[in-house]
Amino acid sequence: MRQFTAIVNPTAGGSTGVAVLLHVARLLREAGAGLETVYSRSLAHACELARQAGQRNRVVLAVGGDGVVGGIGGALSGTDTLFGLVPAGRGNDFARALGLPTDPEALARVLLHSAPRSVDTIEVESAHGRSVVLGSVYAGVDALANRHANRSTLLKGAASYYAGGLRAVATWRPAAYRVTVDSEPLAHRGYTVVAANSPYYGSGRIIAPGARIDDGLLEVVMIREAPRRLFFTLMNELKSGAHVHRPEVRIAQGREVRIEADREVPCGADGEVDAVLPVTARVLPGALAVLC
Structure with a gap:
């Protein structure tokens, strides 16, 4: 037993x-x-x-x-x-x-x-040091939204994330990112870059429908610059994952992702926001045995 x-x-x-x-x-x-x-x-x-x-x-x-x-x-x-x-x-x-x-x-x-299931984890390197997390690493308006949600004392659960998202989007200026996926550089200007091991973040939002926790890969989701009205539509589409079909969303896959930006951009992982770019995320295949 x-x-x-x-x-x-x-x-x-x-x-x-x-x-x-x-x-x-x-x-x-x-x-x-x-x-x-x-x-x-x-x-x-x-x-x-x-x-x-x-x-x-x-x-x-x-x-x-x-x-x-x-x-x-x-x-x-x-x-x-x-x-x-x-x-x-x-x-x-x-x-x-x-x-x-x-x-x-x-x-x-x-x-x-x-029986235990072997799942991947994510090694994260930033100016704050090295850590290992499980779900996703994200840099941009979603990290700012999560920071607001974590500090909320009035709202809980999904409501705190949604309110935090509205507050973050209202003040966000698109950033110029430099994203490198397995040594391939990708230019990106927009709202966020997410390196996802899990499909979900932000209290059930399906940011990366193609992500799998045991495939040895990170799903990289990049949301480009768009009118604010369209971005709010994209936020609603995160409930189903339908946002990935829009031209403003770019998807890549890789084992290592380096994210940089032209200004100080907040970066978080697994619901905690305590860093800024640049950050490197790399998958650790089958590194954790989980009961599920």
Whole structure:
């Protein structure tokens, strides 16, 4: 029977996140699994707790949103530690990419009985150093929107992302990017560049419908300069992924992506925005074993 260590982000999901964890924890224990719960003080602390649990041959459960899931998953990338998720954040986009159920009983069955799946991770290099994340790296108006959403105290979930997007687009000036995909330079002027391992970001928006979490490739989505009215239409089309059929959207694939710009452009990954361009993202194939 598996032995779990649940690492909890106390600020993610509020009372709903706590309720989901308590329900799942009860089901795991009733099935005979061992479960210990630890609370993180910061993302760096959560990553250290995850490494320590992995060294004790425990299954590490990330309880929180995409930030803590991406951070803990990145910390375990390249190890033999099994990784599980208890989605309890605003976006839960990587859990969505894995097809994880939201029902606690179904989720407990996955954690108890499913075979691990090897998925890709993303190594990220910037002036802030090196890190490993799971879902996507993005640079542009979406990073600015996410920064606004993360700072929102009134709105939660998808509403905070949508409001943050409206605020960001209203003030955004298209940037001149230099994008290099596997040594091929691509000129781009516009709103954003996304190097995606997962199809989803921004609380369920399908930014990269062609992205797969286990194909050893990053899907690079570039949204070109367009009238603001059209850009708002593009934002709405992210709900279905239909935006990729517009001429303003360019798609490329590669194993390594370098993103630069002609000015300071915010850059984020997995729901966290703490860097600016330039940034390099490279895929690490099959680097993480996930229960899903």
